[in-house]
Amino acid sequence: MKRMTKGKFVPVLLTAALGIGLVACGGDDSSTSTAAPAGSEAPASSDAPAGTDAPMGTDAPAEGATLANFTAWADLPAEAGGLDASPVVDCAPADGPLKAAWIYVGPTQDGGWTQAHDEARLAVQEHFGDAIETTYKENVPEGPQVAQTVEDLIADGNTVIFGTSFGFQDQIMEVAAAHPEVCFEFATGYKSAANVSQFYGAAEDTDFLAGMAAGAASKTGNLGYLASFPIPEVVRGANAWTLGAQVSNPDATVKVVWLNTWFDPAAERKAAEALIAEGVDALGQKGIDSPSTGDAALAAGVPWSGYNRDQSENYGAVWLTATSYHWDVYEIPRIQQILDHAWVAGDYYGNIADGFVNLGKFGELVSADTKAAIEAKMAELSAAPGSEFTGPIMDNTGKEALAAGVTHTHGELMSMQYLVAGIDGEIPSSDQ
Numbered sequence: 001m002k003r004m005t006k007g008k009f010v011p012v013l014l015t016a017a018l019g020i021g022l023v024a025c026g027g028d029d030s031s032t033s034t035a036a037p038a039g040s041e042a043p044a045s046s047d048a049p050a051g052t053d054a055p056m057g058t059d060a061p062a063e064g065a066t067l068a069n070f071t072a073w074a075d076l077p078a079e080a081g082g083l084d085a086s087p088v089v090d091c092a093p094a095d096g097p098l099k100a101a102w103i104y105v106g107p108t109q110d111g112g113w114t115q116a117h118d119e120a121r122l123a124v125q126e127h128f129g130d131a132i133e134t135t136y137k138e139n140v141p142e143g144p145q146v147a148q149t150v151e152d153l154i155a156d157g158n159t160v161i162f163g164t165s166f167g168f169q170d171q172i173m174e175v176a177a178a179h180p181e182v183c184f185e186f187a188t189g190y191k192s193a194a195n196v197s198q199f200y201g202a203a204e205d206t207d208f209l210a211g212m213a214a215g216a217a218s219k220t221g222n223l224g225y226l227a228s229f230p231i232p233e234v235v236r237g238a239n240a241w242t243l244g245a246q247v248s249n250p251d252a253t254v255k256v257v258w259l260n261t262w263f264d265p266a267a268e269r270k271a272a273e274a275l276i277a278e279g280v281d282a283l284g285q286k287g288i289d290s291p292s293t294g295d296a297a298l299a300a301g302v303p304w305s306g307y308n309r310d311q312s313e314n315y316g317a318v319w320l321t322a323t324s325y326h327w328d329v330y331e332i333p334r335i336q337q338i339l340d341h342a343w344v345a346g347d348y349y350g351n352i353a354d355g356f357v358n359l360g361k362f363g364e365l366v367s368a369d370t371k372a373a374i375e376a377k378m379a380e381l382s383a384a385p386g387s388e389f390t391g392p393i394m395d396n397t398g399k400e401a402l403a404a405g406v407t408h409t410h411g412e413l414m415s416m417q418y419l420v421a422g423i424d425g426e427i428p429s430s431d432q
Contacts, residue, residue, distance in 0.1 A: 067333050069201075069354055072346040073192050081192035086344040089195045091159040091183040098338060100124070101158040102136040103149060105165035106263050112289035112308035113262070114138065117164045117187075119309070120327035127332050131339060142167030150175045154182055160338060162331070163187070172196070183343050185334060187327065188233075194345055199330050201350030203233075204240040204413065205381040206323040206357045208388040209374050210284060210305040211244025213320040213362070216370040217303035218245070218282040221252045224275035228262050228287030230427045232416045237286035237323075239420045241305075243388055245282075246422055247377070248370065255280060256425035265292040272296035282320075294318070303365050310360030319363030321374075329356045349410075352382040386413055394421040 076082035092098060102121050106114040118136065125134045135158065140149055146168045150161055154175070160183040163172045169189040176184045176196045184193075188200040214223055223245055227234050238256055245252040255278070257271050269292040272283060276296060284305045285293045294315045297304035304315060306322035330348055337343040350356025359378070362371055381387060391402035395418040402408060408416075417427060 067330070067348065069350050069356075070199075070330075070346055070348040072344050073194075076347060081190060081198070081347060083192055083194065085194070086346060087194055088341065089181070089183050089343055089345065090341050091181060091195075091343065092338050092341055093157075093159060097131055097133045098128075098160065098335070099133050099135070099156070099158040100160040100162070100335065101153040101156075102134070102162040103140050103146070103153075103164060103168060104136060104138040105140060105142065105167065106138065106289060108136070108138050110263060110289050111291045111311070114164070114289065116309045116325045117162075117327055120325075120331055121162075123328035124331050124335055127328075128335060128339075132335065140165075140168070144171065146171035147175050154179055159183065160185065160335070163189075183338060183345075185331070192345070192347070197334075197345045197347065199327075199348040199350070201325070201348075201356040202352070202385045203323045203325070203357050204236045205352055205385055205388065206359050207237040207284075207286065208240040208244040208381070209359055209378055210321050210323055211241035211246075212248050212374050212377065213244075213366050213370060214241070214282040214284050214303060214305050215245030215248030215252045216367065216373075217320055217365050218249065218252065220279065220281050221249050222280050223252055223254045223282045223284070224272070224278075224280035225254050225256045226268060226271055226275075226283070226285040226288050226293050227256055227258050229260060230258055230417075231287075232414055234287040235419065235427060236413055236416045238423065239416065239418075240388055241284050241286070242420050242422050243393075248373070253422050253424055254284075256419070256423055258425075258428055259288065260428075262287060263289040265290040268292040269296045273300070276300045276302055291315070303363075306360065312361040312363060316363060318365070319360075320366055321362050322360035324358050324360050326355055326358060329354060351385040352378060353385070386410065389413065395419060396421050396423045396425075 072086035073081060073083040074086035104114045104117060108114055108118040121134050121136060137149055140146060142165060150172060153161060163186045166189055169191060172184055172186060173191050176193055180195055184196040186196060186198050189198055225238055225241060227238055242254045255275060259267055259271055261267060268288055268290055272293040273296045282303045283293055283297050285307045288307060291306060291311050294304050294306055294311060297318045298315055302318060303320050304318045305320040309324050310322060312319045330350060387407055389408040391406045392404040393402040395401040401418050419427060
């Protein structure tokens with residue numbers, strides 16, 4: 001999951017069967033449109049899918065991406081959002097280019113979540129050339145304004161809408177019900193409808209690998225982690241990162257600081273600086289949309305693993321790696337289905353194997369031995385997503401969270417609400 005609204009935590013039961021993502025608040029919405037020159041065939045993006053395996057530590061998406069991890073609503077049980085039927089929704093235009101719109105809660109240059117989404121939009125535009133015209137609205141605040149924003153986009157001729165903030169979900173569901181002829185793609189909610197799909201992916205796997213790099217880079221075994229809200233996605237990421245660090249250093253401990261914000265660069269940097277002052281000598285983050293943690297790390301010379309996208313060019317001296325999202329791995333084949341008059345709604349949970357999530361480039365601080373260990377584990381997680389959560393696993397209160405040989409189910413991962421042994425911190429209550 002990712003993102004919620006007004007600081008209230010989403011009840012755990014809502015996360016139980018789907019990958020749910022929640023995003024930060026914004027303001028002052030603005031937009032732009034992009035279309036390839038008429039009559040041109042834009043080449044596929046160099047980041048667009050094209051073969052079978054994602055090079056490790058390169059931040060490249062997998063080649064030949066398919067929708068193997070997509071399931072139509074009719075093929076899912078009711079508790080996972082399943083519906084009685086998944087009819088084809090023909091939202092392709094009768095003539096002219098397909099018009100597609102993305103709605104963002106933050107700025108397109110936030111250095112993280114929204115920028116990664118917009119890079120995917122640009123990859124879609126490049127891939128389809130003059131067959132598509134894309135537009136976006138940025139800094140759209142969660143709440144009633146979302147519905148009007150979507151209505152305006154539909155009035156402008158957009159027949160596919162991509163929503164990228166959890167706080168948009170209720171309004172998008174409302175508008176979707178009034179426009180059954182429009183296709184809606186939503187990252188990262190849990191609600192289903194005949195014309196609304198959900199999509200997200202197994203970032204916990206690459207979080208684990210980034211943790212391995214951080215654990216190896218730490219000289220003291222005292223690591224720090226900035227987290228947004230204590231929702232299952234972020235809890236899962238903190239746990240995975242810690243377990244990865246403990247592969248490299250079994251005695252590693254991780255101090256988790258909850259920021260209760262998705263995008264506040266000043267607060268993020270201040271919290272990172274406080275952790276460094278306490279003696280932390282490696283940093284990570286989850287659900288934090290800006291790279292300000294990296295700014296603090298760079299100033300102090302502390303190794304840092306980022307989140308959302310590759311920032312290796314900007315933070316080379318302290319850069320380790322990062323979980324990076326490749327939303328276009330899902331969006332390109334879904335747009336193709338629209339153009340083929342074959343789009344149906346359902347749920348998608350991508351992973352390393354299909355290139356939806358990957359690692360950013362390795363920094364110079366990552367040794368050859370650590371790279372080899374990460375690449376070996378990456379191959380394992382590519383074949384068995386989520387298998388880093390195989391017992392025995394103890395929580396940080398001394399209780400058994402997972403018995404020996406038992407692996408968490410997908411539903412358990414989506415509703416995770418415990419912290420593993422080695423984490424210094426606790427999960428705040430929803431009223432904190």
